[in-house]
Amino acid sequence: MTIHLIRTAGADTRIFDEVLHFLQSFEGPVQFTGNTALVWEKPRYTNKRVDEESFFHQERVLCSMACFDTPEIPVFRKECSWKELFEKCAQYRNTFPVAETDLVLLLTDIANEFNWFCALDPGFPYNGFVHTGEWAHYLKASEVFPVAYLVAGLILQQHMFENMAQLQAAVHQQPVGCINDFCGHKKEITLKMRTADVCPECMQKLQGKLEPRAIAQVLDIFEGVRKRLLFNQPFRQAVSPSRLVVNTAGRILLPDYGNLEIKLTPLEKTLYLFFLNHPEGVLLPDLVDHRAELRKLYGRFSNSGLLAEVHNGVEGLVDVTSNSASEKISRIKAAFTKALGADLAAQYIIKGEKAKPKSIALDRSLVIIQGNPVAYD
Known part of the structure; x- marks a missing residue:
């Protein structure tokens, strides 16, 4: 099964890329693909006024997708119809070779007529959308993780229910921390994000409809989201260090922190893996050796x-007259600190007092280097 992610012109490319990379970091039969450069024109929309009540209210939708009248309100935002959003998915299918049973999901910054976070097309539930905007009203976290959560959730819902009527009959009107919580008041989504679970009743609906490995992969994504949201809590300094994996593709992952990827340049990865290889520490002037x-x-x-x-890259690193190695150590520190916060990052960064050996404090029993690790000199 392949999930094709596409985006409208206003959807942030950073969010799109990070959602895609986050989803791709979980192994399993479900494949995620997307192209940042491929942009679909914004759907037709209207500027609609909303107040606090309507902003946080998610409409129950009849199978006919009939529109609901809403009162005028003092704050404007862009909204478009579900039909417009699903037509963008259909355009993608007509333009590119997509298997009929693959999902095409549109990531869009434009709100929709029923104010849903995401939905599948009632007429063809292999197309869908996820709203990427307004997450600051619900979570103190990057938009990447709730968007990734909703993408993964649509995979399960597409297999659980044959039509909109089944979905609406099965959703939990009172939140229980399940993917199928309706969240009539949209702030209720924080519960299911933080539990990132599927209740036993809803899990039963998947039996025989989706292969176990795919279910396990989606549940891994949910758990990854849950762990990432924990980093935004005051108690995150009490979290134990994660294993650090350098996989065969050269990606640096923290599997116990929701498969978080630390993105470094090739030279930064080179220097980082070098110091992982040398727990005893190395003076920067000695890199030349x-x-x-x-x-x-x-x-x-x-x-x-x-x-x-x-x-040329290595010569720049070992040149004692340049500041190349120190600059890369600073960038590595910034990457880990941005992802984990200063407290958790302390175990992973390269550090050492001036004129003394630099090293990484992380317990090497937590380090897993896949593929063909380079032995010490």
């Missing part, structure tokens, strides 16, 4: 693998 190891590492992470690029 480890050229061979650094070249092997950079050859693994380099985008081109060209000998000239590897040579």
Whole structure:
């Protein structure tokens, strides 16, 4: 099964890319694909006034998708019909080769007529949308994680229910922390985000409809979202360090923190893996003595693998007259701190007093390097 993510012109490219990378970090039979450069024109929309009550109210939708009258309100926002959103998915299917049973999900910053977070097309439930905007009203976290959660949730709902009538009959009107909580008051979504679960009754609806490995993959995504949301809580400094995995594709992942990926450049990865290889610590001026190891590492992470690029990159790192290594250590620290906060990041960053060896404090029993790790010199 393949899930095709597409976006409208106003949907943030950063959110789109990070949602895609987050979903792709979970292994399983469900494949996620998307193209940031491929942008669908904004659907037709109207500027609609909303007040606090209507802003947080999610409409129950009849199978006919009939419109509801709403009173005028003092704050405007862009809204469009479900029909417009689903037509964008249909356009994608007509333009690109997509299997009929693959899902096409449109990520859009424009709100919709029924004020839903996401939905599948009642007439063809292999198309759907996810609203990427307004998450600051619900969660103190990056929009990436609730959007990824909703994408994964639509996969389960597409297999649980044959039509909108079944969905609306089965949703929980009172929130229980399940993917099928209706969230008539939209702030109720915080409960199901933080539990990131499927209740036993709803899990029963999946039996025989979706292969167990795919269900497990989606549940892993839910758990990843739940753990990421924990990082926004005051008690996050009490969380135990995660394992650190460098996978065969060279991605640096923290599986116990929701498969969080730490994004570094090839040279930054080279320097980071070098210090993982040397728990005893290394003085920066002594990097020159480890050229061979650094070249092997950079050859693994380099985008081109060209000998000239590897040579020049490593020579810059070991040059004692340049500040290249120190700059990359600072960027590595910034990447971990941005992802984890200063307290949790302290275990993972390269640090050491001036004129003393630099090292990474992380317990090496938590480090897993897949593929062909480079041995010490």
